[in-house]
Amino acid sequence: MPRFAANLSMMFSEKPFLERFDAAAQAGFKAVEFLFPYEHPAAEIAARLKAAGLQQVLFNAPPGDWGAGERGTAALPDRKAEFREGFRKALDYAAALSCPRIHVMSGLKPAGMAHDTMTATLAENLAWAAEQAAPAGVKCVIEPINHRDIPGFFLNTTDQAAAIINAVGPEKVGMQFDLYHCQITEGDLVKRVEKHLPLIAHMQVADNPGRNEPGTGEVNWPFVFKKIDELGFRGWIGCEYRPAGETVAGLAWFAPYK
Ligand SMILES: O=C(O)C(=O)[C@H](O)CO
Numbered sequence: 001m002p003r004f005a006a007n008l009s010m011m012f013s014e015k016p017f018l019e020r021f022d023a024a025a026q027a028g029f030k031a032v033e034f035l036f037p038y039e040h041p042a043a044e045i046a047a048r049l050k051a052a053g054l055q056q057v058l059f060n061a062p063p064g065d066w067g068a069g070e071r072g073t074a075a076l077p078d079r080k081a082e083f084r085e086g087f088r089k090a091l092d093y094a095a096a097l098s099c100p101r102i103h104v105m106s107g108l109k110p111a112g113m114a115h116d117t118m119t120a121t122l123a124e125n126l127a128w129a130a131e132q133a134a135p136a137g138v139k140c141v142i143e144p145i146n147h148r149d150i151p152g153f154f155l156n157t158t159d160q161a162a163a164i165i166n167a168v169g170p171e172k173v174g175m176q177f178d179l180y181h182c183q184i185t186e187g188d189l190v191k192r193v194e195k196h197l198p199l200i201a202h203m204q205v206a207d208n209p210g211r212n213e214p215g216t217g218e219v220n221w222p223f224v225f226k227k228i229d230e231l232g233f234r235g236w237i238g239c240e241y242r243p244a245g246e247t248v249a250g251l252a253w254f255a256p257y258k
Pocket residue numbers: 035060103143145178181204240
């Protein structure tokens with residue numbers, strides 16, 4: 001059966017962040033993910049996880065200046081030192097939260113920057129990060145993101161991500177396969193999951209259009225989830241969606257998977 005993790009950056013936003021852990025557990029989730037933990041001490045988040053009996057399965061490395069529109073630094077040649085400093089901080093949090101996956105965002109493509117330069121920078125940074133992460137049992141993941149949600153993002157397709165992962169080494173870095181982005185950019189969800197399955201270390205889901213919960217848009221999710229399970233994916237699927245209404249009221253889709 002597919003295993004779903006609540007995304008606490010998007011779900012349960014009716015409550016303050018630290019109260020969302022308990023709310024997720026009460027709704028039947030066994031695991032959570034979120035974008036960024038850095039506003040809260042790691043020990044505070046670890047305590048919330050423990051009290052709620054939850055597992056932390058993913059969060060993001062620092063993305064540069066998010067408020068100013070930055071979306072990662074891993075593919076930016078002039079930001080290597082900052083990327084490394086941020087990744088070390090992420091690793092400290094991962095250790096405190098016993099979290100096995102860190103999402104590393106590549107960033108926006110600067111005007112005039114050569115694509116190959118960015119690919120090489122991303123590969124070099126990922127190889128470095130994997131070396132730091134391996135002793136802690138942590139794997140870095142990269143995620144292709146659609147151009148509508150993040151215009152100008154460097155990493156867009158599952159084939160592009162697969163090429164970088166294969167160049168660095170699939171044992172070192174994995175794919176964060178977000179079904180929502182894939183539906184917008186590429187479609188053909190089941191065939192693409194099948195193609196990249198050996199590289200996929202984490203998945204995420206939202207329906208399209210709207211990025212709301214499964215069942216609110218165009219995708220036949222019971223079919224897709226059944227196929228993902230039959231294909232043998234045993235990792236976590238993060239519910240990275242904005243509930244259309246109140247979070248718990250929109251969880252009918254989740255009932256068969258608790
Ligand atoms: O946007 C997404 O799909 C993500 O998973 C990132 O972590 C945040 O942009």
